[in-house]
Amino acid sequence: MTEKIDFDVPEIPARIEDPGVQPHASSHLKPYRAQHQHQEALGFPGELVDGWQEKAIDKLGELTGKYRSLQVFMDSCMKCGACTDKCHYYLGTGDPNNMPVARQDLLRNVYRRYYTLPGKLFPKLVGAVDLTEDVLDQWYTYFHQCSQCRRCSVFCPVGIDTSEVSMAAREILDTVGTGQKYVNEVIGKVHRLGNNLGLPEPALADTLEGLEEDIEEEIGVPVRLPLDQAGADILLVTPSADFFAEPHVDGLIGYAKVFHQAGLSWTLSSHASEAANFGLFIGSYDNMQQVAKRIRQAALDLGVKRIVFGECGHAWRVAYNFLSTLTGPLEFLDTAFPSPQHVVEVTHNLLQSGRLQVDPSANDDKRVTYHDSCNVARGSGMGDIPGGQMLLPRQVINAVCNNFFEMPANTTGDATFCCGGGGGLLTDELIELRVKGALPRMQALQTVDKAHDITHMVAICAICKSQFAKVLPYYGFQMDQILSLHQLVGDALVWKVNEV
Amino acid sequence: MFAGWLLYLAFAIFILGLLARILRYARTPAPLKIPLMPAPRTTGGVVLRLLQEVLLFRSLFRASRWTWVFGWLFHAGLLIVALSHLQYFTDPIWGWVAMIVPFSHMAAYAMVVGLTGLLCRRIMVVRIRYISAPSDYLMLVLFLVLAGSGLLMHHVFYPDILGLRHFTLGLVSGNLSALPAQWLLWVHIGLFALLLLIFPFSKLLHAPGVFFNPVFTQRDNARGKHHVNPWSENTEPDDKR
Numbered sequence: 001m002t003e004k005i006d007f008d009v010p011e012i013p014a015r016i017e018d019p020g021v022q023p024h025a026s027s028h029l030k031p032y033r034a035q036h037q038h039q040e041a042l043g044f045p046g047e048l049v050d051g052w053q054e055k056a057i058d059k060l061g062e063l064t065g066k067y068r069s070l071q072v073f074m075d076s077c078m079k080c081g082a083c084t085d086k087c088h089y090y091l092g093t094g095d096p097n098n099m100p101v102a103r104q105d106l107l108r109n110v111y112r113r114y115y116t117l118p119g120k121l122f123p124k125l126v127g128a129v130d131l132t133e134d135v136l137d138q139w140y141t142y143f144h145q146c147s148q149c150r151r152c153s154v155f156c157p158v159g160i161d162t163s164e165v166s167m168a169a170r171e172i173l174d175t176v177g178t179g180q181k182y183v184n185e186v187i188g189k190v191h192r193l194g195n196n197l198g199l200p201e202p203a204l205a206d207t208l209e210g211l212e213e214d215i216e217e218e219i220g221v222p223v224r225l226p227l228d229q230a231g232a233d234i235l236l237v238t239p240s241a242d243f244f245a246e247p248h249v250d251g252l253i254g255y256a257k258v259f260h261q262a263g264l265s266w267t268l269s270s271h272a273s274e275a276a277n278f279g280l281f282i283g284s285y286d287n288m289q290q291v292a293k294r295i296r297q298a299a300l301d302l303g304v305k306r307i308v309f310g311e312c313g314h315a316w317r318v319a320y321n322f323l324s325t326l327t328g329p330l331e332f333l334d335t336a337f338p339s340p341q342h343v344v345e346v347t348h349n350l351l352q353s354g355r356l357q358v359d360p361s362a363n364d365d366k367r368v369t370y371h372d373s374c375n376v377a378r379g380s381g382m383g384d385i386p387g388g389q390m391l392l393p394r395q396v397i398n399a400v401c402n403n404f405f406e407m408p409a410n411t412t413g414d415a416t417f418c419c420g421g422g423g424g425l426l427t428d429e430l431i432e433l434r435v436k437g438a439l440p441r442m443q444a445l446q447t448v449d450k451a452h453d454i455t456h457m458v459a460i461c462a463i464c465k466s467q468f469a470k471v472l473p474y475y476g477f478q479m480d481q482i483l484s485l486h487q488l489v490g491d492a493l494v495w496k497v498n499e500v
Numbered sequence: 501m502f503a504g505w506l507l508y509l510a511f512a513i514f515i516l517g518l519l520a521r522i523l524r525y526a527r528t529p530a531p532l533k534i535p536l537m538p539a540p541r542t543t544g545g546v547v548l549r550l551l552q553e554v555l556l557f558r559s560l561f562r563a564s565r566w567t568w569v570f571g572w573l574f575h576a577g578l579l580i581v582a583l584s585h586l587q588y589f590t591d592p593i594w595g596w597v598a599m600i601v602p603f604s605h606m607a608a609y610a611m612v613v614g615l616t617g618l619l620c621r622r623i624m625v626v627r628i629r630y631i632s633a634p635s636d637y638l639m640l641v642l643f644l645v646l647a648g649s650g651l652l653m654h655h656v657f658y659p660d661i662l663g664l665r666h667f668t669l670g671l672v673s674g675n676l677s678a679l680p681a682q683w684l685l686w687v688h689i690g691l692f693a694l695l696l697l698i699f700p701f702s703k704l705l706h707a708p709g710v711f712f713n714p715v716f717t718q719r720d721n722a723r724g725k726h727h728v729n730p731w732s733e734n735t736e737p738d739d740k741r
Contacts, residue, residue, distance in 0.1 A: 069713065
């Protein structure tokens with residue numbers, strides 16, 4: 001590690017447990033504020049507006065009228081405490097405002113003050129508070145310490161989903177002019193250039209050409225990564241990190257190898273050169289819609305029959321659940337396939353139908369475990385049966401790798417722990433939060449590592465991969481121990497001479 | 501007469517307030533598909549999911565075994581106690597009500613055990629104490645006093661049951677009479693009126709709320725069925741279903 005650490009990296013405990021309430025333990029952790037240009041590119045005011053208090057309260061009322069979820073969540077919490085020890089940021093920091101109910105209460109207490117009778121009459125009795133600058137500051141701090149992973153929702157007896165509350169809070173913050181730089185800047189880049197990294201079309205074309213050369217050198221097969229190829233069957237939409245960052249790019253190479261061996265016709269798009277949709281993180285329907293429409297447009301322009309998403313967690317949630325709502329019905333696509341599809345579904349089908357030749361012993365140098373990404377596990381589906389999003393990736397791993405081991409059950413599946421960097425928090429100034437938020441996952445990883453001597457953890461989410469590459473070293477692991485699932489697949493493919 | 505009018509008023513506010521709330525939940529759009537996955541793909545599956553949550557507290561069971569034990573005891577007890585109170589409002593007493601009445605004091609004990617457990621957790625577990633407002637303690641105390649006063653009347657301070665039935669049946673038929681003068685009964689009835697009054701304005705709204713939470717009620721079928729957001733400009737005319 002080259003950079004200086006100015007905080008204590010937590011010791012990995014023997015088991016995941018309540019660290020004890022430590023007020024203000026993470027109150028100093030907040031992301032950089034968006035500047036004028038970041039705000040205005042998204043249609044938000046550039047700085048804290050005059051009369052922000054009234055505007056924020058009005059916006060809260062508007063949102064409870066637009067989202068049944070938010071309205072029900074504001075009313076329904078009975079403060080049973082079931083969620084209090086379920087958030088990875090609470091478990092990692094001990095800051096009580098990171099207990100999901102306390103995080104919600106930052107907004108709920110204001111809601112009760114202005115929109116409920118007891119809150120108007122007896123604020124102290126019911127814990128209702130005025131919206132002051134202090135409260136606004138707490139919103140900014142703690143709604144940016146939520147990765148919107150929905151783990152707390154799994155344990156809530158009435159199913160309150162803190163991610164919806166934090167999205168609403170961030171939308172209010174944006175509306176009054178106090179947005180977050182990292183996310184808003186990224187969305188601006190997507191609007192302007194088509195992807196999160198601000199990678200223009202010529203650079204993308206160059207990168208893909210370079211990858212084709214690398215692959216041919218490695219396996220002697222002319223695998224292509226086509227860009228903007230009109231008339232292709234499949235449009236692959238993948239997170240832009242896949243274009244060059246490790247370990248993401250090995251996943252992209254894996255998809256390309258799979259498509260090549262199966263003889264599928266596919267293309268990437270320079271217009272929709274990004275699967276991610278950070279509009280979700282800030283709860284902005286308009287921005288999310290605008291970002292999503294690029295994908296529909298690209299599919300129409302290229303005349304493809306299928307849309308397939310690469311390994312990206314929240315992108316898959318948006319695609320799986322929202323794409324048709326945001327952009328209109330996807331009836332122009334081939335109805336023989338679900339629209340859209342996940343690349344893991346494609347690979348899974350190909351493996352099942354014997355259209356891929358794999359030799360799992362090619363991965364015998366690896367002993368892997370699998371990290372369920374939150375937006376995949378709790379936010380979306382795969383295949384034909386509920387829970388397919390847990391099952392299919394594991395079946396693919398088992399088909400291409402002989403040494404697969406599970407982390408403890410209360411840390412996987414729909415109870416999976418977030419990587420600690422999701423929901424728009426994957427930014428350097430939040431590194432302390434990200435490291436501490438990764439603690440429960442690191443504990444689980446250490447547990448399976450001690451039992452089975454794990455070499456790698458596999459994930460299917462760009463944010464998870466970036467986050468783990470960064471935080472693994474803080475806990476004594478190596479940054480390259482995080483792998484793309486499709487790297488495993490690509491490495492296990494067997495190439496016959498006549499295919500060359 | 502006063503008690504009768506108080507109960508009428510409380511009941512009217514309870515019904516109208518609750519109805520207004522339920523209408524608001526029903527009318528507020530759910531613009532996006534946000535079921536908590538893995539989610540059922542059929543309506544039958546959604547019903548099963550809700551039944552598991554409402555009858556068995558499935559998620560709470562996964563979250564915290566003690567909260568589940570105490571919470572379930574309280575709610576199950578409350579259900580039986582509430583239903584057995586129909587003995588005061590039916591004449592002759594409905595058969596199935598008569599069948600559960602003998603268990604009602606056991607159910608009240610279950611309530612007391614559950615509520616005491618929940619109150620202890622609220623006071624002793626630092627995390628839960630941190631998130632508790634005064635009203636959260638008072639709500640438990642309210643139910644405890646209701647259950648406790650009921651049990652005291654069952655075992656020790658017998659009220660004038662015939663007079664009480666005359667009063668309660670009068671409430672149903674509209675012939676108001678005086679509530680028998682017994683302080684414990686007045687406490688019991690008064691707190692019940694208070695409960696009705698605060699229900700539509702408090703966290704007790706979790707009872708109707710859970711049935712309107714898209715996280716539980718939506719199906720996992722976004723790829724098969726186009727979901728329309730009624731307030732989105734993108735909605736095309738032929739998409740409306």
